[in-house]
Amino acid sequence: MKKLVLKNDWMGKKPVISIEFPYDFQLKEVVKQFPGCNWDTRKKVWWVAYTENKLSEMLQFFKGKVWLDYSGLKRVEIPTIFPELPDLVDPLDDEIRKFEDWMRNKRYSGSTVKTYRDAVSIFLRFLENKSIREIENQDLERFNKEYILARGYSGSYQNQVVNGIKLFFQNRRGIKFNHEIVYRPKKEKVLPNVLSKEEVARILGSPTNLKHRLMLMFLYACGLRRAELIGLKFEHIQRERGLLLVKQAKGKQDRVVTLPESLLKELEKYYKSYKPKEYIFEGQKGGPYSEKSLAEVFKKAVQKAGINKPVTPHWLRHSYATHLLERGTDLRYIQELLGHKSSKTTEIYTHVSQKSLQQVKSPLEDLNL
Structure with missing residues (x-):
């Protein structure tokens, strides 16, 4: 069976997985079919955006087609603070702190509090500190397209972000954002991984x-x-x-x-x-x-x-x-x-x-x- 070698790489500040193999037309056509796969003309290599679930997705996709050598692939810690986004202004930072306190009082788990807090923070920073009373549903659609999808984040991450943003705006009054009509991405059907x-x-x-x-x-x-x-x-x-x-x-x-x-x-x-x-x-x-x-x-x-x-x-x-x-x-x-x-x-x-x-x-x- 033909082999693909997976390695860590970077495209600018973005972690990616490079896909290396000797030139083979048929193999190239198979690689191109993987969702989100790109060709780097400078490095002459195929690559996909790195996410925590990406290797599992690739193993599922290429199963029975090619053999994946991922021995050189290491886990990458993706920071939750991205330097290209502006820092939060104090009024919005205060709103997030109040939201965090409210979740803790409601006994949300520590991991959920962190996930939702980070989701709202990144969303507001993406909107360049736009007032929460001026935010509309189309802002979330733009955030999804230009931030989540553009960076190759998974559907489960997208769902977490939507949940956090929806919960945040449920506690606000006099706003344009209607949390009742927030769309949700189609849920992925992923089978559990089982060992013999x-x-x-x-x-x-x-x-x-x-x-x-x-x-x-x-x-x-x-x-x-x-x-x-x-x-x-x-x-x-x-x-x-x-x-x-x-x-x-x-x-x-x-x-x-x-x-x-x-x-x-x-x-x-x-x-x-x-x-x-x-x-x-x-x-x-x-x-x-x-x-x-x-x-x-x-x-x-x-x-x-x-x-x-x-x-x-x-x-x-x-x-x-x-x-x-x-x-x-x-x-x-x-x-x-x-x-x-x-x-x-x-x-x-x-x-x-x-x-x-x-x-x-x-x-x-x-x-x-």
Whole structure:
């Protein structure tokens, strides 16, 4: 299979992914079909705008067509403050601070507060400090076209920005902006990324450090999100019942998940060795383990396992749900274990379940060839 080499590059101040390959007419035609792909006449290279989800999009698009070598591709921290946009004037800065205080009083999560605050800030800076009472819906349309789409940001980012701006203007009076008629981008249908049981076993078996291994085991065995894992305390474990209480998870909801006996045995060994004080997994200076450090632990485990995919810790949660489904667990129970409000969110795993797909018989089998 033909190969494309992906590398980090820059177009001015904009991070991009360069696509390198020896000249091949057919391969060039395939590359050109990828959305947002451009040809740089000076560097003589094809490129796409860098986003956090871009590699996943490319793997999905080129699957079965070409092989992607992304070993030289590194994660780029995209700053939320762009030098080409003017700073906010004090009156607008005050409005955003009030909006931030209002969200905190309403108990929005810290990540949501930051996302919405940054979204509104960038929107107002893009409009060059235009008075909020003069802003109209067409300003948002221009912002979407000239800022979000021009920079190649994802549909999910666009949705986050729309949500933040809409919420901001809901609390304003005497304005032209009508938040009731704000458009939303078409929602992308993205299937969850799932690892095989063999791949999961290789990842969990990679760390030699007991603490690191146990963290990854918890992610998979209980279907936890990263923030849920690092917030765990020993008081959340109900050993007699074989259950784990996940406190104040996404949506400010508690839920209960099962704790396998094998995980409890590993937890006993860990406690005797590390003796954590408050959180099950603590940093070197106490307090909860950081998400950044957890991501680094996981990255090293994936590399050691020899898995060449853009795997993230959340893939273990997706794999947990899919493997439960393949074992015959009722979808309603999986919904409860994952903490999904809607069954439709959980139903997406039926699209990637190997057991479900293998039950589908291809019409080719009916042909006498």
